[in-house]
Amino acid sequence: MCSKQSIYRATVSAKVAAGRDIVLLTLVPEAGDSLPVAQAGAHIDVHLPDGGVRQYSLLSASPYQIAVKNVRDGRGGSRWLHDDVREGDVLTIGTPRNNFSLRPDSSDVLLLAGGIGVTALLFMYRQLTGQGRNVHLHYWIKSSADALLFDQLVGLEHVTLHECGGRVVSMRSLIAQCPAGTDVYCCGPTRMLEEFASITRDLPPEKVHVERFAPVVTADGVTDRPCHLKLARSGMEIEAEPGQTLLEALIAAGVDMDYSCEEGLCGACETRVLAGQPLHLDTVRSPAEHDRLHTIMPCVSRSRSDELTLDL
Amino acid sequence: MALKSVSEELSGCTDAALINEWHAVAYSTDIEKGNILPLTLLGRDLILWRSDSGEVHAWDDLCIHRGARLSKGCIANDTVVCPYHGWRYDDTGSCVLIPAAPDEKPMKKAHAITHSVQEKYGFVWVTYGKPAKDIPPFPEWDDPEYQKVHCGPYTFRSGYRAVENFMDPSHFPFVHAGVNGIYDCPDPIPPYDVEMTENEGLVTSEVRVTQPYGDPREIPVTAYYAYKCLRPLVSYFKKRLVIQRPEDQHLGNEADRFCTFLTVQMVDEKTSIVRICCATNFDPQPTEAEVRRRQDIVYAQDSAIVDTQRPERIPVDLRQELHHRSDLLGQKYRKWLQQLEITYGVL
Ligand code: FES
Ligand code: FES
Ligand SMILES: [Fe+2]
Numbered sequence: 141m142c143s144k145q146s147i148y149r150a151t152v153s154a155k156v157a158a159g160r161d162i163v164l165l166t167l168v169p170e171a172g173d174s175l176p177v178a179q180a181g182a183h184i185d186v187h188l189p190d191g192g193v194r195q196y197s198l199l200s201a202s203p204y205q206i207a208v209k210n211v212r213d214g215r216g217g218s219r220w221l222h223d224d225v226r227e228g229d230v231l232t233i234g235t236p237r238n239n240f241s242l243r244p245d246s247s248d249v250l251l252l253a254g255g256i257g258v259t260a261l262l263f264m265y266r267q268l269t270g271q272g273r274n275v276h277l278h279y280w281i282k283s284s285a286d287a288l289l290f291d292q293l294v295g296l297e298h299v300t301l302h303e304c305g306g307r308v309v310s311m312r313s314l315i316a317q318c319p320a321g322t323d324v325y326c327c328g329p330t331r332m333l334e335e336f337a338s339i340t341r342d343l344p345p346e347k348v349h350v351e352r353f354a355p356v357v358t359a360d361g362v363t364d365r366p367c368h369l370k371l372a373r374s375g376m377e378i379e380a381e382p383g384q385t386l387l388e389a390l391i392a393a394g395v396d397m398d399y400s401c402e403e404g405l406c407g408a409c410e411t412r413v414l415a416g417q418p419l420h421l422d423t424v425r426s427p428a429e430h431d432r433l434h435t436i437m438p439c440v441s442r443s444r445s446d447e448l449t450l451d452l
Numbered sequence: 453m454a455l456k457s458v459s460e461e462l463s464g465c466t467d468a469a470l471i472n473e474w475h476a477v478a479y480s481t482d483i484e485k486g487n488i489l490p491l492t493l494l495g496r497d498l499i500l501w502r503s504d505s506g507e508v509h510a511w512d513d514l515c516i517h518r519g520a521r522l523s524k525g526c527i528a529n530d531t532v533v534c535p536y537h538g539w540r541y542d543d544t545g546s547c548v549l550i551p552a553a554p555d556e557k558p559m560k561k562a563h564a565i566t567h568s569v570q571e572k573y574g575f576v577w578v579t580y581g582k583p584a585k586d587i588p589p590f591p592e593w594d595d596p597e598y599q600k601v602h603c604g605p606y607t608f609r610s611g612y613r614a615v616e617n618f619m620d621p622s623h624f625p626f627v628h629a630g631v632n633g634i635y636d637c638p639d640p641i642p643p644y645d646v647e648m649t650e651n652e653g654l655v656t657s658e659v660r661v662t663q664p665y666g667d668p669r670e671i672p673v674t675a676y677y678a679y680k681c682l683r684p685l686v687s688y689f690k691k692r693l694v695i696q697r698p699e700d701q702h703l704g705n706e707a708d709r710f711c712t713f714l715t716v717q718m719v720d721e722k723t724s725i726v727r728i729c730c731a732t733n734f735d736p737q738p739t740e741a742e743v744r745r746r747q748d749i750v751y752a753q754d755s756a757i758v759d760t761q762r763p764e765r766i767p768v769d770l771r772q773e774l775h776h777r778s779d780l781l782g783q784k785y786r787k788w789l790q791q792l793e794i795t796y797g798v799l
Contacts, residue, residue, distance in 0.1 A: 146640070398787070400775040407777050408770040424777045425643065 167204040178236035180263040185234030197260035209256040240351040246323035251277040254328025327351040345431040386438035404440035412451035417444040464495020469792035472581035476715035490523035503543035512565035588682035592731035603747040611716040611724030612766040641778035654681040668738035672696040685716040721797040
């Protein structure tokens with residue numbers, strides 16, 4: 141029997157409300173089958189009836205649980221899961237993938253969550269506290285009714301709920317206060333992630349972890365933050381404009397680049413980074429590995445700093 | 453008036469990176485005393501012959517007198533005899549007899565066009581130039597624990613595509629279904645590392661694959677391939693094997709390794725000859741026939757597909773074909789060919 145398939149069929153064994161406009165789906169393997177092992181931070185693809193695919197973080201791995209916030213003006217995935225899917229229905233899902241895994245050797249861990257982004261962080265929180273590790277979860281919520289699993293979270297040790305009416309305040313001071321060497325994980329709405337990126341710009345990159353499904357990258361795969369590129373070897377300076385990938389900007393400026401997939405999947409465009417802090421959005425390597433090797437895939441990746449110096 | 457020399461006219465490839473490299477062009481056992489072996493390397497025709505001293509010699513297949521092919525001649529008294537006017541060349545390449553003037557000492561310029569030769573790992577290696585690096589390492593060759601079996605020759609069109617294919621585990625389930633992989637259950641290729649090293653070329657970390665018939669024992673194994681692309685036309689892997697079924701465990705042990713050292717002779721830009729040497733330290737060792745039978749199957753499957761790849765001249769610019777992360781080794785290989793400024797057989 142093949143155990144390495146990438147598509148699985150999972151039965152919805154429970155569907156319960158877990159906050160305003162939030163449902164919690166429990167997924168179990170179809171009879172006689174099993175689902176792959178997943179780690180905290182992993183997400184799965186959920187296949188929609190119209191052929192679309194959406195990613196959801198796992199809240200727990202055994203059984204799989206996903207929390208779905210109904211986005212009324214979204215692309216329809218969450219609405220279908222909310223309105224049409226029932227207990228006993230069978231969903232097609234993908235192998236769990238993890239771009240947001242916990243570093244095994246971190247001493248202190250700070251988890252920063254906003255909105256439904258808390259899902260992955262709550263999984264991490266449970267795992268870390270289970271191991272007796274030093275962890276604190278901060279969760280910014282509009283109101284108690286809008287939080288995921290508010291009743292379970294309130295009063296938990298090492299969890300702080302910030303009722304903030306939707307504005308993420310005090311993140312900067314929380315990060316400033318944590319001991320040096322703390323690993324910081326953040327998942328939440330785009331605005332929160334952007335603020336997080338600017339706050340953590342000077343921290344060692346291997347300590348900073350973000351989960352993004354599509355936040356900085358707009359629908360057509362480009363970003364809206366400009367970036368100034370300095371090319372160390374040729375001495376050229378290039379602006380990557382909003383709406384342009386770094387690779388496109390380099391090619392437009394006449395730089396002879398290697399590339400192939402243009403989607404961050406192949407590794408052909410790999411370029412060495414001499415200065416600046418890249419924001420890695422490819423799947424060729426983990427961000428930590430990139431930072432260790434000082435590499436970037438300019439076809440999809442961007443910058444956390446305003447400027448990047450490349451070995452070109 | 454610009455004069456084009458005979459040797460320019462007949463020289464074939466002129467890429468420094470290929471000229472200044474050792475090329476395996478025969479198995480040592482191919483060359484017996486008394487015979488002349490003709491062959492073509494990089495578009496240039498050669499002969500190989502073994503003199504009484506036991507040494508192998510590689511010369512242009514050309515008599516300096518009127519350009520006849522020495523390969524059509526014969527060996528007599530430890531000399532090569534040209535078929536046309538009977539000039540005889542000794543094992544240093546010097547002409548020692550012009551039968552039309554038997555009492556005269558042949559002129560100094562009457563000399564075969566000779567090339568350096570080495571015999572190593574059971575192959576004969578030839579170079580046209582001055583290689584900066586020696587023939588690459590094949591550590592198992594000197595390790596008595598390992599049984600060595602030469603297999604091939606296998607013909608391929610593009611030598612580079614043959615090398616790239618040799619280092620590409622993601623084709624196993626399709627091209628070698630039921631042997632090196634499972635068609636209905638292809639292994640995902642997890643990310644692996646590729647590093648450029650000084651003497652061993654491109655070196656990878658282990659890549660794990662499932663093989664239902666992974667070696668001459670014909671039992672399912674989990675195999676871990678560690679590749680080294682030693683030179684543009686020499687590649688190698690060391691495969692670690694873990695026997696899958698409990699009832700087969702007695703057929704091997706943890707230290708089992710299956711290594712292959714692969715060489716490519718580029719005959720011309722679209723014709724190549726692959727020769728390999730397999731090294732195993734199994735206990736008990738498979739027979740040579742068992743090793744060869746399986747290699748013959750696998751390489752026939754490979755050439756059947758590799759020879760359909762177009763264009764035959766491999767595109768080294770990564771923009772020209774579509775790569776995936778799992779092809780990282782192939783990408784680095786093409787990049788390397790490009791950096792070496794190789795133009796022969798590439799696009
Ligand atoms: S072009 Fe494929 S990773 Fe950038
Ligand atoms: S699938 Fe790779 S060449 Fe056809
Ligand atoms: Fe193959």
